Amino acid sequence: MRDLKHLLYFENLLQEANNELVQKAVKEDGKLALGYTCYHVPEVLLNLDNCVSVRLRAPRTGSVDIATYYLSPFICGFAKALLERGIEGGYGFLSALFAGETCSEMNRTIEHFELLRLVDNDKFFVSIFDMPFKTNDHCLESYVNQMRLKVLDKLKDVYGVDTSDEAMRKAVELHNRVCRAITAIGEFRKEENPRITGYEFHVLCLATYACPQYLIVDKLEETLEEIKHREPDAKKFYRARIVLVGSEIDDPDFTKLFEDSGAFVVADRYCFGSMPGREEIILNDEEDVLTQICRHYMKTCQCPRYMEHEKVEGRREYVKHLVEEYHADGVIVASNKFCAVYEQLKFCEYWGYERALASYIMINEFGIPAIAIDRQYTASASGQLRTRIQAFVESLEIKHIQKAKAQKAAK
Secondary structure, eight states: OOOOTTHHHHHHHTTOSSOHHHHIIIIISOOEEEEEOSTTSOGGGGSSTTEEEEEOOOTTOOOOHHHHHHSOTTSOHHHHHHHHHHHTTTTTTOSEEEEETTOHHHHHHHHHHHHTTOSOOTTOEEEEEOOOSSOSHHHHHHHHHHHIIIIIHHHHHHHOOOOSHHHHHHHHHHHHHHHHHHHHHHHGGGSSSOSSOHHHHHHHHHHHHHSOHHHHHHHHHHHHHHHHTOOOOSSOSOSEEEEEEEEEOOOHHHHHHHHHTTEEEEEEEEETSSTTTOOOOOOOSSSOHHHHHHHHHHHHOOOTTOOSHHHHHHHHHHHHHHHHHTTOSEEEEEEETTOTTTOOOTTOSSOOHHHHIIIIIIIIISOOOEEEEEEOTTSOOOHHHHHHHHHHHHHHHHHHHHHHHHHHHHO
16 A cells, blocks of 8 residues: 555654654644543543643653662553653643543652652642542542642643633534544544555554644644545455554554564553543533543443443453454454553552453453553564564464355355
8 A cells, every 4th residue: 555645744743752743833832732541531621711631642652661660660660761861851831731640650650740849840740539439420539629629720720721611612523523533533544455565553642642633633634525536456454354452552663563473553551542542522512521532531431440330241242342343353462561451460559350351251252352452651662572463363363264164155
């Protein structure tokens, strides 16, 4: 297939947290860059008035020795990489940083931004809010109050940001415009011979988290129109279709590793992905706008931190639904080593549901082939990891061939 016109442009934007669009928004347009680390921070609330949201990443991280000194060797590599990059001065453009009380390791990282004064800005502040473990009405009320006190009121008091219902509706309109483009692009992954690769989709989707949305949405929509008229190769480029599930997968080269090994990543149910993350927010005129926004994020969130039965059952059924809807052959659960939410490892504060998803539920209850892998956030793909993926893809291909032969024999 012909390369997408803006693919290289999007790839370059992902090389640094303080990319050229962030710099344009802050230095030329006078915007406030608001950092956040998790889906539990409603993205639209950080795009109010003169604000832009930037989901923190630490691309091309090498050593994390300094961060390890302040934290521990036995915690999530993503948390350490963010602190290391902060100590290096990589997030000096931020006006504020928001995080939910969802992961103790990430909370320690965020606290160090304040304790070590990593951002040279007198008005810079860190805001950490409580997150419920359930999604009932009482928990929703608590979540709404936290967002009002720890996000909206702080922005209004410190920077004079317009936090009115009208401002929130305007932010939702921009969010929905981005979501419509990303969702439409992602739909092409359902095709038998798709006109977009999983790597390309990962780059496009990730850019919507890492860049000011108002500066990127036009090129996204242009790319969508380009893909609509793109001719796929005569021969499909993959040997097996997989659903990728996991935690902080913010490196498109990780997706490229799968596809270089013969897989096609057809669906992305992970942090920084589109499932959830890129669903439209539907507002009505009767209910409080903030309540509607918070309910959307609570209901769509697929994080294993939610421990109520409805959410537990919903996560497993959702992955099964993605396998069926996107015609996948198998599931790969990929998480950062020592992740406190997605991994069943020592020092884990939550139960390892996602590990069970791959090691038992998908295989034994749903009959869907699956494997679980873990990796260091700062490490490039190892030969051992590549070999495991290639072996899994080969097993899926063999099953596909055997199934086709059985169907032919039955006729």
